[in-house]
Amino acid sequence: MKAARISAGVGALLCVLGFLLWWGPDHVGYKIALLGLQTAWHASAGLAWAGVGALLMVFGALPCLAGVAIIRGLHDGRLGRAASWGAGLIAWFGLFALFEPREELGYGIGLLLTLLGAALAGPTSIYVWVRSRAARDRAVASAKAASGTLLVVESLDVHYGAVHALKGISLEVQQGEIVTLLGGNGAGKTTTLRALSGLVTPSGGRVLLEGREIATRTGALPPDQIVRLGVSHAPEGRGIFANLTVRENLDLGAYQRRDRAAIARDLEHALTLFPRLRERLRQRAGTLSGGEQQMLAIARAMLARPRLLLLDEPSLCLAPTITQVIFQIIRDINKEGTTILLVEQNAHQALKVAHKGYVLETGEIVMHDDAKVLAASDEVRKAYLGVG
Amino acid sequence: MSALLEVAPMSLSFGGLKAVCDFSLELAKGELVGLIGPNGAGKTTIFNLLTGVYTPDVGSVTLAGKLLNHPERGLRPFEIAAAGMARTFQNIRLFADLSVLDNVRIATHLRARSTFWGALLKTTAARKEESRQRSHAMELLDIFGLAGRADEVARFLPYGDQRRLEIARALATDPKVLLLDEPAAGMNPQEKIALKGLIQLVRERFGLTVLLIEHDMGLVMDICERIVVIDHGVVIARGKPSEIQVDAKVIEAYLGAAPDAAGEAGAGEAGAGEAATDSGAKA
Ligand SMILES: Nc1ncnc2c1ncn2[C@@H]1O[C@H](COP(=O)(O)OP(=O)(O)OP(=O)(O)O)[C@@H](O)[C@H]1O
Ligand SMILES: Nc1ncnc2c1ncn2[C@@H]1O[C@H](COP(=O)(O)OP(=O)(O)O)[C@@H](O)[C@H]1O
Ligand SMILES: [Mg+2]
Ligand SMILES: [Mg+2]
Secondary structure: OHHHHHHHHHHHHHHHHHHHHHHOOOOHHHHHHHHHHHHHHHHOOHHHHHHHHHHHHHHOOOHHHHHHHHHHHHOOOHHHHHHHHHHHHHHHHHHHHHHOOOOOOOHHHHHHHHHHHHHHHHHHHHHHHHHHHHHHHHHHHHHHHOOOEEEEEEEEEEEEOOEEEEEEEEEEEEOOOEEEEEEOOOOOHHHHHHHHOOOOOOOEEEEEEOOEEEEEOOEEOOHHHHHHOOEEEEOOOOOOOOOOEHHHHHHHHOOOOOOHHHHHHHHHHHHHHOHHHHHOOOOEHHHOOHHHHHHHHHHHHHHOOOOEEEEEOOOOOOOHHHHHHHHHHHHHHHHOOOEEEEEOOOHHHHHHHOOEEEEEEOOEEEEEEEHHHHHHOHHHHHHHOOOO | OOEEEEEEEEEEEEOOEEEEEEEEEEEEOOOEEEEEOOOOOOHHHHHHHHOOOOOOOEEEEEEOOEEEEOOOOOOOHHHHHHOOEEEOOOOOOOOOOOEHHHHHHHHHHHHOOOOHHHHHHOOHHHHHHHHHHHHHHHHHHHHOOOHHHOOOEHHHOOHHHHHHHHHHHHHHOOOOEEEEEOOOOOOOHHHHHHHHHHHHHHHHHHOOEEEEEOOOHHHHHHHOOEEEEEEOOEEEEEEOHHHHHHOHHHHHHHHOOOOOOOOOOOOOOHHHHHHHHHHHHHO
């Protein structure tokens, strides 16, 4: 995308240069007026551009370049705009070439540069257009999915060598839900989350995010792409970068985001929730206390602004009061629209905040139901709530 | 003095941060004492001071009359371990790529009676020693329900099993004092109940004195005979579990009657903390 942007820019620049050369040093006022006109068009709606393109074609201006102007009319984006600047200028050139052909010095060079610019700007804007259409399709698909199922796990198997850690588990997470995964030590909870974020490849079954396959037995999307699709994982053992500062760790949480203002707001929010982190922004993360590191891991996962947040034992090593804060945060970010899959040993609290829960035993789902129903079930109370 | 472990008021700063401030402690043989406090209060730092990872700015640690840590005359960590101080780590630090059994066996070497030449030449004595170590290691793994996983690579164990392995490894050094840093983290209530039994079992069987850091109040209040509470590096309370549970300062700084009390508490309590230290020392 960056290369496309540069090439569109260079194309436009060449076009301007060619245009000026062809017109010679006089007529400066006229040229400025033309550029002004161009800008005015530019600022107007996409439809106007489509009109210009059509008009230019009628006048016999280089038809393919006029086509680009039409593209600009169809697609409204920063890159398309840069490309269309180049294309538009070329079109102007074509138009005036029609009325006032000149044979002086500069004509050849001007034409050459203009064509070169066209060659760069044209394909680039087409590329940009195709890309943006794909992005729009995806956005439409996700908007459709927004009303329904976010995550589907279909008879997922995971092997570690000879160890069969997940034995065909299936589960579903709806948009906007908090789902908790309960189970004893070694049941496969961590493995499930690792499979969802691309850290292990399943040996069978598949994982669908909004209908799109992100992991099958033939391979999983790499973790960074899954992050880009909106899945953020706060792993067991935290996975913070010990040699970076607290601030740098937090910045990494938001690395795939571009909305600077919103990032700053979210950072401020996270630091208000965890005042200790604000005091320690410049401390090396590895020297934080265990609980402070846990706060950092959660804050970092929040900064990714995921659509699906995977939390592996967020209350680990946290003092009772901070544990309360964590569960409140889980509720809050869920209210703001984040879907959460929560692995938690504090089954009491987990079942209180969750909408529904799955119980995992040695790699198999043995129960799933509404959180309230699970919390009342004798088996769950005995095995995971330490009651009776 | 009948105390097994004595800590003379000890302090440590990191740059401008007073992580531990005038911390004193006496443990009688066989006691099980809890060390609690908010995140970042200085609990793990105290363990690091007891085991020689850090040298105190002032103060000292004495175990059974032997000086272990001191601003000038401290022993090195492995010497302190050999003197009978063992610990587990809050951020698990197993030998990740070794087998479960080897993790424990390495620790038993601290007490090995074999010599370098003996081990090299595989003398009968050395071989006997090795098989003794091996069976001791297996016995420990068995206590913690890990015997069946003895040959697995430690890093691949589920988190809760790694915690238990940490305790088994600490016990393999045959310690007098066992320092447990959040042993129950990552266990569900059922597993915590089992752990509680295990701690009491090994304590009796190996005649241990235990200092326990833990955020699970159910566990702490249940098995500790005494509790020391610190906040911002300062002791704010000492006493029996029943006293600690109703202590206003502890509730405000740590237990949290009302949520959100954690953040601001403690800053103005240095004076009160010292008073508590004094009364604790007299008692
Ligand atoms: N090497 C270090 N350099 C700078 N600061 C440190 C270092 N080690 C610890 N700290 C700070 O000292 C304070 C005490 O840390 P410590 O690890 O002892 O806390 P803790 O009581 O064990 O907390 P938790 O319950 O979260 O584990 C923390 O604020 C921590 O950030
Ligand atoms: N990298 C690995 N290699 C081999 N076995 C593993 C690995 N990771 C996990 N396991 C095994 O898979 C099972 C499930 O582990 P895990 O998902 O960590 O459980 P949980 O998070 O529910 O405690 C356990 O038996 C564990 O030993
Ligand atoms: Mg786990
Ligand atoms: Mg700690």
